[in-house]
Amino acid sequence: MKDSGKVGGRSGAKKGSSGRSYRGKAGLTRQPKKMRGRKVSSQRWLTRQLNDPFVAEAKTRGFRSRAALKLEQIDDRYKLFQPGMAIVDLGCAPGGWMQVASMRTKLGQGLARLVGIDLLETEVILDAEIFVGDIMDSAMMECVRDAVGGTADGVLSDMAAATTGHRPTDHLRTMALLEVALDFAFEILKRDGFFLAKCFRGGAERDVLNIMKHNFKSVRHVKPAASRKDSIESYVLATGFHGKGLGNGVVNMANS
Numbered sequence: 001m002k003d004s005g006k007v008g009g010r011s012g013a014k015k016g017s018s019g020r021s022y023r024g025k026a027g028l029t030r031q032p033k034k035m036r037g038r039k040v041s042s043q044r045w046l047t048r049q050l051n052d053p054f055v056a057e058a059k060t061r062g063f064r065s066r067a068a069l070k071l072e073q074i075d076d077r078y079k080l081f082q083p084g085m086a087i088v089d090l091g092c093a094p095g096g097w098m099q100v101a102s103m104r105t106k107l108g109q110g111l112a113r114l115v116g117i118d119l120l121e122t123e124v125i126l127d128a129e130i131f132v133g134d135i136m137d138s139a140m141m142e143c144v145r146d147a148v149g150g151t152a153d154g155v156l157s158d159m160a161a162a163t164t165g166h167r168p169t170d171h172l173r174t175m176a177l178l179e180v181a182l183d184f185a186f187e188i189l190k191r192d193g194f195f196l197a198k199c200f201r202g203g204a205e206r207d208v209l210n211i212m213k214h215n216f217k218s219v220r221h222v223k224p225a226a227s228r229k230d231s232i233e234s235y236v237l238a239t240g241f242h243g244k245g246l247g248n249g250v251v252n253m254a255n256s
């Protein structure tokens with residue numbers, strides 16, 4: 001993994017992906033108005049949101065989440081999406097990634113398909129199919145597979161397990177989601193398909209990375225500029241799928 005994986009990074013004043021400068025007036029930090037009665041952690045979160053240039057940019061541009069900018073930055077660098085592609089988004093709520101995937105595959109204008117699933121409700125995305133359910137539920141995932149037409153060009157996963165505050169536990173739970181997402185990707189990816197998934201700092205476990213390296217041409221960690229520097233979040237991007245399962249269904253991770 002020689003690639004530094006820094007995506008959309010820039011020097012000097014902080015900018016959003018549209019290139020505007022967000023350096024605050026004399027570097028002052030804005031404070032939310034209603035702080036009384038809130039927990040310190042909630043005050044800290046609110047202050048950070050208010051001063052986050054990517055939150056401002058996502059809002060201005062009509063994205064449902066600042067996460068949308070992360071996917072945009074990754075795609076600007078690695079050119080994952082093409083018009084007409086079939087894409088599955090695991091853990092899609094509130095729908096920021098779906099918005100980006102929809103625009104970049106030109107959903108509704110041709111053959112493109114976009115299917116999402118989340119434990120939570122996601123507001124409608126025109127021409128996309130969205131399921132409310134758990135990716136651990138195999139019957140539900142069969143519906144997802146059918147909805148995308150059996151095969152996909154890309155599988156996205158921005159899922160993270162609800163945090164417990166105990167880092168090793170959070171890491172393991174998010175890794176479990178990543179493994180299930182990867183297993184699903186092995187089942188449905190077309191040749192040369194891609195897989196992009198959230199993982200935590202320290203990256204994916206070596207075993208999972210090795211399995212990915214056996215089944216994709218390239219595997220790298222990426223950290224888009226919109227992913228907070230102080231966050232343990234990072235992404236693993238695998239491109240050029242050539243897995244053993246091609247043409248005949250599942251690639252068993254245990255045998256890869």
Ligand SMILES: C[S@@+](CC[C@H](N)C(=O)[O-])C[C@H]1O[C@@H](n2cnc3c(N)ncnc32)[C@H](O)[C@@H]1O
Pocket residue numbers: 064065067068090091092093094095096097098117118119120133134135136158159160161162177
């Ligand atoms: C960071 S959010 C995704 C944000 C999204 N990419 C966007 O741009 O709007 C992670 C999502 O993963 C979902 N999630 C976590 N575990 C899940 C599971 N087992 N099955 C389905 N969704 C799950 C959560 O409900 C949450 O909405």
